[in-house]
Every structure is written in structure tokens, then in C-alpha cells.
Amino acid sequence: xxxxxxxxxxxxxxxxxxxxxxxxxxxxxxxxxxxxxxxxxxxxxxxxxxxxxxxxxxxxxxxxxxxxxxxxxxxxxxxxxxxxxxxxxxxxxxxxxxxxxxxxxxxxxxxxxxxxxxxxxxxxxxxxxxxxxxxxxxxxxxxxxxxxxxxxxxxxxxxxxxxxxxxxxxxxxxxxxxxxxxxxxxxxxxxxxxxxxxxxxxxxxxxxxxxxxxxxxxxxxxxxxxxxxxxxxxxxxxxxxxxxxxxxxxxxxxxxxxxxxxxxxxxxxxxxxxxxxxxxxxxxxxxxxxxxxxxxxxxxxxxxxxxxxxxxxxxxxxxxxxxxxxxxxxxxxxxxxxxxxxxxxxxxxxxxxxxxxxxxxxxxxxxxxxxxxxxxxxxxxxxxxxxxxxxxxxxxxxxxxxxxxx
Amino acid sequence: xxxxxxxxxxxxxxxxxxxxxxxxxxxxxxxxxxxxxxxxxxxxxxxxxxxxxxxxxxxxxxxxxxxxxxxxxxxxxxxxxxxxxxxxxxxxxxxxxxxxxxxxxxxxxxxxxxxxxxxxxxxxxxxxxxxxxxxxxxxxxxxxxxxxxxxxxxxxxxxxxxxxxxxxxxxxxxxxxxxxxxxxxxxxxxxxxxxxxxxxxxxxxxxxxxxxxxxxxxxxxxxxxxxxxxxxxxxxxxxxxxxxxxxxxxxxxxxxxxxxxxxxxxxxxxxxxxxxxxxxxxxxxxxxxxxxxxxxxxxxxxxxxxxxxxxxxxxxxxxxxxxxxxxxxxxxxxxxxxxxxxxxxxxxxxxxxxxxxxxxxxxxxxxxxxxxxxxxxxxxxxxxxxxxxxxxxxxxxxxxxxxxxx
DNA sequence: GGTATTTGTTGTGTAGCACAACCTAATCAG
DNA sequence: CTGATTAGGTTGTGCTACACAACAAATACC
Numbered sequence: 001x002x003x004x005x006x007x008x009x010x011x012x013x014x015x016x017x018x019x020x021x022x023x024x025x026x027x028x029x030x031x032x033x034x035x036x037x038x039x040x041x042x043x044x045x046x047x048x049x050x051x052x053x054x055x056x057x058x059x060x061x062x063x064x065x066x067x068x069x070x071x072x073x074x075x076x077x078x079x080x081x082x083x084x085x086x087x088x089x090x091x092x093x094x095x096x097x098x099x100x101x102x103x104x105x106x107x108x109x110x111x112x113x114x115x116x117x118x119x120x121x122x123x124x125x126x127x128x129x130x131x132x133x134x135x136x137x138x139x140x141x142x143x144x145x146x147x148x149x150x151x152x153x154x155x156x157x158x159x160x161x162x163x164x165x166x167x168x169x170x171x172x173x174x175x176x177x178x179x180x181x182x183x184x185x186x187x188x189x190x191x192x193x194x195x196x197x198x199x200x201x202x203x204x205x206x207x208x209x210x211x212x213x214x215x216x217x218x219x220x221x222x223x224x225x226x227x228x229x230x231x232x233x234x235x236x237x238x239x240x241x242x243x244x245x246x247x248x249x250x251x252x253x254x255x256x257x258x259x260x261x262x263x264x265x266x267x268x269x270x271x272x273x274x275x276x277x278x279x280x281x282x283x284x285x286x287x288x289x290x291x292x293x294x295x296x297x298x299x300x301x302x303x304x305x306x307x308x309x310x311x312x313x314x315x316x317x318x319x320x321x322x323x324x325x326x327x328x329x330x331x332x333x334x335x336x337x338x339x340x341x342x343x344x345x346x347x348x349x350x351x352x353x354x355x356x357x358x359x360x361x362x363x364x365x366x367x368x369x370x371x372x373x374x375x376x377x378x379x380x381x382x383x384x385x386x387x388x389x390x391x392x393x394x395x396x397x398x399x400x401x402x403x404x405x406x
Numbered sequence: 407x408x409x410x411x412x413x414x415x416x417x418x419x420x421x422x423x424x425x426x427x428x429x430x431x432x433x434x435x436x437x438x439x440x441x442x443x444x445x446x447x448x449x450x451x452x453x454x455x456x457x458x459x460x461x462x463x464x465x466x467x468x469x470x471x472x473x474x475x476x477x478x479x480x481x482x483x484x485x486x487x488x489x490x491x492x493x494x495x496x497x498x499x500x501x502x503x504x505x506x507x508x509x510x511x512x513x514x515x516x517x518x519x520x521x522x523x524x525x526x527x528x529x530x531x532x533x534x535x536x537x538x539x540x541x542x543x544x545x546x547x548x549x550x551x552x553x554x555x556x557x558x559x560x561x562x563x564x565x566x567x568x569x570x571x572x573x574x575x576x577x578x579x580x581x582x583x584x585x586x587x588x589x590x591x592x593x594x595x596x597x598x599x600x601x602x603x604x605x606x607x608x609x610x611x612x613x614x615x616x617x618x619x620x621x622x623x624x625x626x627x628x629x630x631x632x633x634x635x636x637x638x639x640x641x642x643x644x645x646x647x648x649x650x651x652x653x654x655x656x657x658x659x660x661x662x663x664x665x666x667x668x669x670x671x672x673x674x675x676x677x678x679x680x681x682x683x684x685x686x687x688x689x690x691x692x693x694x695x696x697x698x699x700x701x702x703x704x705x706x707x708x709x710x711x712x713x714x715x716x717x718x719x720x721x722x723x724x725x726x727x728x729x730x731x732x733x734x735x736x737x738x739x740x741x742x743x744x745x746x747x748x749x750x751x752x753x754x755x756x757x758x759x760x761x762x763x764x765x766x767x768x769x770x771x772x773x774x775x776x777x778x779x780x781x782x783x784x785x786x787x788x789x790x791x792x793x794x795x796x797x798x799x800x801x802x803x804x805x806x807x808x809x810x811x812x
Numbered sequence: 813g814g815t816a817t818t819t820g821t822t823g824t825g826t827a828g829c830a831c832a833a834c835c836t837a838a839t840c841a842g
Numbered sequence: 843c844t845g846a847t848t849a850g851g852t853t854g855t856g857c858t859a860c861a862c863a864a865c866a867a868a869t870a871c872c
Binding site: 485 | 827828829830831832836837838839840
């Protein structure tokens with residue numbers, strides 16, 4: 001959002017150094033956003049600043065290790081070859097994720113490369129928060145210890161499936177974990193060695209992995225509705241490359257759009273929520289499978305023509321279409337990205353879903369709704385959590401350079 | 407972002423004068439946003455700039471007539487009294503509105519005062535676009551001619567109930583007027599004497615009148631969902647004081663949220679849209695009234711206990727609750743503002759609506775959904791259209807000062 | 813090897829803000 | 843009525859950070 005007047009420094013104030021701060025960000029962004037290494041001159045061309053100004057800013061960013069000078073590579077150019085620049089590979093962030101089916105930890109550097117990761121499958125539906133977070137903390141600590149020296153971690157993030165309070169790092173409600181009112185920071189921070197900890201909703205953070213190919217570098221899509229099918233159904237609206245937070249950061253809860261107000265009661269208190277039609281448990285039950293059956297088994301049955309399984313998935317697709325159509329009408333974001341289990345089932349969902357959407361979305365007359373699939377990532381929340389930390393760094397490099405220069 | 411970076415000039419570029427441009431905006435905003443006239447020193451205190459800097463910036467804004475120096479008024483202060491500043495009263499914009507039931511034109515100055523206005527009731531359902539816009543144009547021209555000399559109009563805006571393309575000033579579809587693919591700018595511009603013309607959706611612009619008390623001055627609410635009940639049901643999501651546009655500017659179409667996928671067919675092509683339950687024609691029909699009956703008659707019957715009328719309004723309230731709950735779950739904006747006919751019916755709608763919302767909104771457990779009523783304005787779209795023009799001026803004063811100084 | 817071309821650096825000019833000193837206009841104390 | 847106090851507004855000086863221009867460095871082309 002190109003809104004002015006709001007930002008890291010607040011609605012007001014426009015002191016002198018803010019010009020430099022802003023330009024540091026522009027330069028860092030330009031490098032991060034480019035798909036191939038830019039030279040100083042390239043940055044100047046992209047940003048509109050002069051070469052001399054860029055040069056000075058780049059030098060400072062290199063000293064702060066936010067940028068690296070790469071080895072000059074031979075290109076088919078005519079003049080003096082530039083020194084290619086890239087986001088600093090010695091600056092990284094830790095991303096963590098708690099999901100009903102697994103724990104994950106991942107370290108990602110400013111270039112978006114996964115430096116190290118761990119993944120443990122575990123059944124965490126109705127788990128004890130303290131025990132689970134202790135496990136996650138231990139996992140994270142081991143991962144951090146295994147890192148090469150010289151790598152600076154700038155922060156950590158945790159992705160959790162539920163309603164979270166970002167400000168005080170609490171999980172207010174995570175029904176699929178059986179958690180309510182859990183202070184994640186308190187239970188985890190001690191194990192992270194003083195690393196700043198951010199918390200976020202799983203779908204919001206997973207959506208980042210679609211919005212950004214690497215920290216600061218916009219992905220193919222800038223505006224889309226991410227639908228995270230895990231055990232429940234979460235979601236996030238991405239607008240202009242940024243996750244739309246809403247008032248408390250709880251936007252995107254499409255799992256609780258009402259598909260039929262006379263439908264079955266949902267544990268959220270409402271009736272006929274999408275989750276009651278397209279949630280994992282609901283679909284498995286409709287397909288005549290036990291609640292702990294795998295998605296793969298369901299999809300196998302669908303593809304082999306099992307009528308109950310096919311009926312279940314078709315009902316889910318229709319419900320999904322009805323709910324998403326309402327969401328698209330409200331948000332005017334005619335692009336859907338399926339993630340989690342829904343991504344695995346995309347091939348069987350897509351035709352029905354697109355038909356339903358095109359029939360129900362008001363703007364479909366001027367452009368069809370596109371249904372896309374999220375890139376395959378076993379723990380997209382962890383990736384997104386790390387990217388969120390790095391994104392904050394890219395958004396305000398000056399704030400990170402002054403306190404600890406060098 | 408106080409400075410460069412993102413803003414009117416685009417995501418990149420951060421030249422030198424942008425600092426001054428940004429500060430001009432901050433100063434102008436500070437004055438516009440204050441509920442009582444600020445002095446130069448007051449602006450300095452609010453913005454964090456020094457008095458000397460503010461003084462220079464204010465002087466330029468006064469020369470450009472964007473600010474006025476008021477008569478010094480006696481206050482109970484101790485030191486030298488400051489010269490109170492206010493947004494320039496000689497700068498104004500023209501706001502126009504075409505509604506199924508009326509035409510309106512209104513001139514509003516930078517202080518938010520209505521300088522002049524005209525209003526003509528007319529039945530424009532299924533009207534001819536060219537004829538209607540010619541009428542509106544004539545009305546506007548007469549209004550402009552009646553203005554006092556010395557008032558500078560900086561632009562015009564038109565509010566229309568339908569899907570509009572802002573970029574090329576076309577109405578793509580306005581079913582309640584019977585319009586499709588109408589080039590509003592071409593039909594109107596000739597009558598406006600070269601005034602720049604913006605076009606906007608009625609609900610989006612009406613929502614501005616709630617978000618802003620006067621141009622640049624935030625209202626009581628900064629985040630809310632505006633529901634415009636005219637003949638159809640439009641809507642707009644306001645986030646951080648700004649209307650959320652979506653990809654094409656068509657966000658907020660809550661009239662076409664699906665309340666019951668098995669419900670009656672809507673003219674949009676979908677089934678069970680909110681408009682089929684809570685739209686004016688639907689409610690009148692359910693109450694056993696003719697389609698051209700007035701809202702007042704309906705409400706009178708409801709209040710006098712007519713069972714059919716009461717049943718109709720209750721059904722509408724429930725449908726509205728179901729649809730708005732979905733919208734709130736997607737947007738996380740737990741404040742609803744009722745406008746248009748819905749505002750008139752607020753007292754009978756409110757209890758049922760709030761009950762439905764609190765039962766269906768996920769976040770209701772941490773804070774009830776508030777249902778509010780828009781201020782009474784016979785043509786809120788016209789007001790909002792004028793404010794939109796003035797808002798653009800306030801957002802970029804530098805752009806308006808350089809071309810024509812003095 | 814010379815020339816053209818592009819990159820990166822260095823020096824100079826300048827816009828615009830901070831800071832401080834000063835002037836002005838009010839209230840308050842006596 | 844006079845002087846002290848307080849706050850608003852203006853003026854002058856210095857500094858920051860960017861623009862512009864000139865130059866050095868490194869490559870390709872002839």
C-alpha cells in the first residue's frame with residue numbers, strides 16, 4: 001500500500017535523517033527485489049538516485065553486512081563491469097512452526113536461502129502447550145548451535161494455527177491444537193538466547209512465501225487470497241504484496257464464512273461455516289473414512305473413482321467456491337492460491353471451484369477468477385515467519401545499522 | 407512513511423525535494439486534522455518539526471491559499487497568542503451524485519463546509535445515461551456559476567451506484583440505473599469547463615463521509631465496514647481511515663455475498679445473494695408492499711406492529727447479519743456503519759443484527775461487533791466525491807503548488 | 813594500441829532542516 | 843504604570859545529504 005503518512009516512524013515527523021533512512025531502504029529493496037545481482041549503477045538506474053549517492057549508501061550497507069559485494073562476473077557488456085551486489089548472506093532469521101501434524105524450524109538468510117532446517121512429524125491435536133513449545137525450543141536451540149560461525153541471527157518468528165495476539169505474543173485460541181490463551185513468548189523465549197520473538201498466524205505467514213520469492217523480492221502474484229487447508233481452514237488476503245491484517249491481525253478467516261446459515265453447528269459458535277464442509281475432518285467423514293485417515297488416501301480414492309470420496313470432495317469444492325466467491329466480492333482480489341492439503345487436492349478441486357467462482361463472483365464478467373497452487377513447502381509457516389523477520393529488517397535498515405554498526 | 411519511498415511518486419525514487427514535499431503534506435495534514443485551529447507553534451509541536459521550519463512551510467501554504475491565517479482570537483493563554491491556521495476556505499471541489507432516486511451536486515471547501523448545493527429528486531431506475539448526465543451537468547454548471555468569486559475549484563467527482571472503472575472514468579455496470587458501459591467523463595466533461603473529473607462508487611465515497619469529518623480530518627471511526635442500503639446494497643471497507651479498493655476498486659460488494667447458495671437467483675448470476683433478502687425491492691415484496699412503496703411507509707408499518715412488515719425486516723436483518731459476519735471474519739473489521747435506507751431502519755435492525763453478528767463472528771469472543779449509523783446526509787456520495795478530490799490535494803500539496811503558484 | 817563505453821569515486825554546489833538568538837505580543841505581579 | 847515572565851514567530855548560521863560534474867578504472871571494439 002502506497003499510503004503515505006503511516007509507516008514505521010508513525011504518522012507524523014519528517015526530520016532530516018529520514019531522507020537518508022528512506023533511501024537506504026530503497027537501495028536495499030532494489031537489490032533484494034531484483035532477480036539478478038544489480039551493480040551500484042544498476043541500483044541508480046532503478047531507484048532514480050545518482051550513482052554517487054547510491055555508492056555512498058551501498059558502502060554503508062556493505063559495512064553493516066546487509067549487502068554483499070559478489071565476485072565480478074563476466075558479462076557481454078561493453079564498458080567496465082560492475083561489482084554485483086546481493087543481500088547479505090551472513091544475516092539470517094529463525095522461523096518456527098507448530099502445526100497439528102508437525103514441528104518445524106528453519107533458518108533463512110537475507111538472500112532467501114535455507115541455511116539449516118529441522119522437521120519432526122508429530123500428532124499435536126489436543127497437545128499440551130508447555131510440552132510442545134519446550135520441544136520446539138529445544139529443536140530451535142539445536143538448530144541454532146549447528147549454524148556456521150559468522151552468521152548473525154536478527155530475530156525469530158513462530159507460525160501458529162489459530163487466533164494470535166501479535167502485540168503480546170500470545171495464542172488466544174488454536175482449536176486444532178487444543179490451545180487457549182497461551183503465552184508463547186514466555187514459554188519459548190528462554191530457549192532462544194535473547195533472540196527477539198515475533199508470533200504470527202500460520203496462514204498469514206504461509207501466504208508470505210507466495211507473496212515473496214525471497215525476502216523483499218516480490219513473487220509472481222502481488223494480490224491474492226491464500227487458502228490454507230490444514231486440519232482447519234485458514235486464510236490470508238495479500239494486497240500489494242503485503243498481508244492484510246485487519247484490526248487485530250485476524251483477517252482472512254475464510255474458514256468461518258457462512259456457507260449455509262441453516263447448516264451444521266461449528267465449534268466457533270456459528271452454523272454452516274466453510275470448515276464444516278471443507279475442513280479435513282468433515283471431508284474424511286463424508287468420504288466414509290476414519291478421522292485419522294491421511295489426505296493421500298482420500299485423494300487416491302477420489303482418483304480411483306470411489307463415489308463416496310468423489311462426492312465428498314465435490315461437496316467441499318462447491319462449499320469452497322461459495323465461500324471464496326463471497327470473499328472475492330468483498331475484497332476484489334480475483335486470485336486464489338491453494339495451500340496445504342488443498343494444494344495436494346488442487347487437481348480435483350480446481351475445475352469445480354473455478355466454475356462455482358465464475359458463476360458467483362460479480363467481477364467475473366470482466367475477468368475470470370484464477371485458482372493457483374502454492375509452491376510445495378513442507379513447513380510454509382516457518383519459512384514465512386523467518387521472512388517476516390527479514391522483511392522488517394529490509395523495511396527499516398537504518399534502524400538496524402545505527403545501534404550496532406559493523 | 408514520512409518520506410520517500412512509497413507515496414504519490416511511486417515505490418521508488420527519493421530525491422531531495424521529496425523531503426520538503428513530505429513536510430508540506432505533514433503540515434497541511436496537521437492543520438486539517440486538528441479539531442481546533444492550530445498556530446504555527448502548535449503545528450511544530452504536533453509534527454515534531456521545529457518552529458522555524460514550520461513557519462517557512464506555512465508561509466508557502468498560505469501563499470498557495472491552501473492555508474488561511476485566521477483572526478487572532480483571545481484565549482486564556484499566558485504568552486503571545488499565535489495566529490490560528492485553518493485549511494484554505496477559497497479552495498473547494500465539486501461533488502456530484504447520481505442515485506436511483508435523485509441527482510445531487512455540492513461544493514465543499516477545504517474546511518469541509520458546504521458552500522453551495524442542489525438536490526433534485528428523480529426516478530432514475532432504468533434511465534437513459536446521456537439524458538441523466540446532461541441533466542446533472544446542467545445542474546452542476548448552474549451551481550458553479552452561482553459560486554462567490556475568488557473561490558477556486560480544484561476538481562470534480564461523481565458518485566455512481568455500480569461497478570466503475572476509475573482509471574478511464576467509465577461505469578461498467580449500474581443495474582439499479584439500468585446503465586452498462588457508460589463513459590461518464592465524455593458525457594459530462596464538456597459541461598464542467600475543463601474541471602478534472604474523478605469517478606467513484608457511491609458506497610466507497612459515502613464511506614468517506616464517515617471516515618472523514620472534513621477533508622483530511624479523521625472521523626470518530628478509522629476502521630469500519632460501511633453498508634450502503636439504497637435500492638441495491640453496496641458497501642465499502644475502510645481501513646486506517648482509507649477506503650480499501652481491492653484490485654480494481656470493486657471491493658466491498660457485500661450485496662452479493664451468498665447468504666444461502668440454494669436461495670433465489672440474483673441478477674448478478676449467482677444465487678442467494680444478500681441483495682435478494684435485504685435489498686429494497688425484496689423487503690418491500692416480503693412485506694406485501696408494491697415495489698415503488700417508500701421506505702418510510704415500510705418502517706411505519708413495522709413500528710405499528712404489522713406482522714408481514716416485521717417479518718420482512720427481521721428476515722432482512724438476519725440475512726444482513728449472516729453476510730456481514732462473513733465479511734467481518736474475512737476483513738477483521740468489527741465495526742459496521744449503516745447508511746442509506748438501512749440507517750433509517752437502524753433502530754429496528756440493530757438488535758437482531760448485533761445478535762446475529764455476535765453469534766457468527768469469530769472474534770466476537772474478544773470484543774463485540776459494534777453497529778453504528780452514518781450521519782444523516784441526503785447525498786453522501788456527492789459529499790464523499792468532493793472530499794475525495796480535496797483529499798488528493800491534501801495528500802500532495804507540493805504537486806498543486808508548483809504548477810500554479812499564487 | 814587507440815577509442816568508445818560503462819562503472820565507480822571524488823570534489824563542489826545547494827536545498828532544506830536544526831539550532832540558537834532575537835523580536836514581538838500577550839499576561840501577571842507589584 | 844512598569845518590569846518580569848511566557849509563549850509565538852522570525853532571522854541567521856551550520857550541517858546533512860543529495861545532485862552534478864569531472865575523473866579514474868576496467869572492459870569491448872576496431
